[in-house]
Amino acid sequence: DYPQKNAEIISGQYGVNLLLVGVSLMFSLSHRGSSVKEEHLLSFLITLMVLQLMWMLWYVIRKDSQNSPVLEKDVQAGTSWLRGGLTLLALISLIMDAFRIGHFVGYKACLSAAVGVYPVIHAVHTISQVHFLWFHIKDVIKTSETFERFGVIHAVFTNLLLWCNGVMSEAEHFLNEHKRRLSSLGYVNGTLDKDDDPQCNCTTNACSTFSNTLYYLFPFNIEYHIFVSVMLFVMWKNIGRTIDYQRNHKGVIRTTDLVIGPILGLIAFASTIAVLVIYIMHIEDSVETRELAIAMFYWYGIVMLIFMCAAGSIGLLIFRSDNLPLDYSKNPSRKLDTDLLFGSSIGSWLISWCSIIAVISAESFPKYRWTNFTYSLLVILEKYIQNLFIIESLYRKQSVSEKDQTETRAEVLSVTGSSNLSLAPPYNGIINRAFEDQDKVCASLENDQEGNRQVYSYPRRLPEVSISAPKRRSAKLNKRRKALKNIAVFLFLCNISLWILPAFGCRPQYDNGLEEETFGVTTWTTILNFAMPMSLFYRMHSVASLFEVLRKV
């Protein structure tokens, strides 16, 4: 049997190569003269999905036959609200599959069979996968690891490929829309590519309804696949791991605390919908109205982002004012969340820096030139602050006084009691059972020595916190928590708003023309096609993370 590290590398390399085959197929598909056709890509995707289905079936049957009730679970992976959200996205994906089948039935005379088989398999795949995620995502696999590792990584990369496929279809649709608009405005003369549309007549009445509605459902399908692949990746990282049981603090969200945050957030949300509608309506009008619509978007964005920066900064100041130590215990899903947040910001940072350079060097003077500049700077700043806020929230230990409110004081002070042996917060274990339970000490000490130092210094501060002036301090903390909760809710709603805009077609980066002047149409379209999906994923991912923050503070 392979050592852990090697098994990881073997399966990881397999997964990456799977993705690269798919990506290469997509590249060749995007070239008109190529003999690679859509059905080849679809057949490849169908094969991958069928393989995943078989593996999931094998896994579930084997787990059931084993009947071992003491299976290890990673409580931090796939929280129930995340699974709930995924189920919703999966439902929309299923509706989309139904529409696709309808579309195929209408045009079946001139479409390849793969186009019809794909949505059927995709629907079966979606249903089975949601079932799998509900009941097995927390599993920590320990036996016959190498084969299961391959299965999980196969699932991760299959979903990632389905995501790429969705992103590509959407980008193509969007580019065609954009060209259609430009030609209706008289900018482009020439024929439009109509290769996407089937070459025969529809035999049912609903064909155009199907294909038009499809593009409103696409963004949800895309988010579904990327989230599934992130969750499965955490499962893969958990294979062979030994979990140290920690209490999972279930934050109760008391709605009475939440006033300002939700109100401001809902105002932002409502104005977003208004901006979206106005933008979509006016972008196809005359040049004058078009410029106004773009300028409006930037002004709206500036106001939103200033508020978001302010909220994030206040949150960071609150964190700085009570300098609690961070929690460095091992937690793959949190580490992945952090890395993804950081990594996916790169997409929109790149867009923003390109915009800034374009504004500075541009030779034309549209109305929105310097608002675009300010907007781009604020996008960079806002992501910078928001990342810091979310990451600090996720890594913070809970303060002792916060626990006082839900537990009796006696329990906190009786750290040697046997009643909280398995559920005690980490610092208990370190102080009292250092020599009795070595594994546990090591697990919570972890590899980070900085973390250690802080954990050890904790007990010295303990009396000060929980005895000297508990009442006043508790009130102060309560105020802080309220503020943090409101900030989290506000940012949550703002991020949903900023996801909706580009997801449903409000992309002034395509329409404003400044960047195309500096970078050329080809380069700029390539940059956008690469960075836009990352930027969309960033917003959705920060929505999920902010919900986690909201439950935690």
Add this chain to the structure above:
Amino acid sequence: DYPQKNAEIISGQYGVNLLLVGVSLMFSLSHRGSSVKEEHLLSFLITLMVLQLMWMLWYVIRKDSQNSPVLEKDVQAGTSWLRGGLTLLALISLIMDAFRIGHFVGYKACLSAAVGVYPVIHAVHTISQVHFLWFHIKDVIKTSETFERFGVIHAVFTNLLLWCNGVMSEAEHFLNEHKRRLSSLGYVNGTLDKDDDPQCNCTTNACSTFSNTLYYLFPFNIEYHIFVSVMLFVMWKNIGRTIDYQRNHKGVIRTTDLVIGPILGLIAFASTIAVLVIYIMHIEDSVETRELAIAMFYWYGIVMLIFMCAAGSIGLLIFRSDNLPLDYSKNPSRKLDTDLLFGSSIGSWLISWCSIIAVISAESFPKYRWTNFTYSLLVILEKYIQNLFIIESLYRKQSVSEKDQTETRAEVLSVTGSSNLSLAPPYNGIINRAFEDQDKVCASLENDQEGNRQVYSYPRRLPEVSISAPKRRSAKLNKRRKALKNIAVFLFLCNISLWILPAFGCRPQYDNGLEEETFGVTTWTTILNFAMPMSLFYRMHSVASLFEVLRKV
């Protein structure tokens, strides 16, 4: 002061944004109509280098004035042979700067001042940086961390940008060469872009010598910057870390063991040079000769890669036959090496998968069609196996019997002796000082339980190993080590060979035409421009890693 995690994120985000500004400038530079000119990019790079120089000066002065001799050092970072290699690359970079200055002097009438200042600053930067790396790369920074973190990450990303700049200039030069060849063959009619050349006459005699030689020095300069940024990144990861001292096993490379590996490797190397010369000479000839040259390259590649696959597989089989536990102790430079090896393989995997799809779907039938297919498959397989081999070598613990050869047997068995308290290999500590020296236990137990299990099961095997049949087993191990050393040397020389070919212009992916047919010229050039530098870096990085392996086995 910020907690560790936040300080990392703050400085990391700063660095990424620095890189993105530079990348955006390069994108706009590559568009002909843009008003961003080369001097803007150069001024930006000069500013970054000057900032880094100031920071390094501050750091060195402060360190000297502190006079604290008990500074913590990370012995695994920046080994002396790596620093030596870097110094060599830096020297070639300096020669290049001299040539650039000469080139500027010749054309100074029509070149911007930035073009002249850049090589001067770059030379100062190179000298100071090499000095810094020699004396400070192992430092583990503990004080006033946030500012120093920014300094180090600034240095990391400055070097990464200089690397990007080098890669971009080289790609541009290569594309121009390619177009020139095609037009000399009559494939392309039309004018060549001559924007690169200055618009005035050279005032000295050596101008063309300077600019021609420059492109042979470029590959070394590129490798220099990427290696420096990797080393500085390890320094950044080490900030605030507490090092657990371990013995650093200095492998002695006895040349008597090395026979087959070097011989085969040198044959590979010699044939590489021959292939390079023939390829470069014949690629500009008639279509017939051109096809022959490309076919020759693929045949040569297939033979090389089969041997490399075989060598790697034998190495892996040797590892499987004596199943030693892996060493999971914390070591940022090793983790980074692994990640980079894995990450940079993606570039050439992508190229290979694209080639495979192009071969399958192509409609033309050149001679080299199916050799290209086999070659690409072997490239994928070879990287797969080589990665596994290198990573397993880097993570393996040394076997006990190997230590027998350098230590007396008595010392191994007297693990409780106080003499080897600080230098004892990890398993001593675990068996005997579990309760006396907890920190150390934790450090070597680490977070990985798989590792634990194997470490704990170790003592049971100890008697068998060192008492039952030590002689025979030692002889067997010796044979194994010899084999591994030969494999490492062979792969080392092969990887150098495979770096030389693309670095000095032997890139059949541009010349064979199959992929362009399937992907279109624009897409394929973009893919190559992105993946080629990764692939080059992969080869150089695996050369460095294999040298490490050679010292270790």
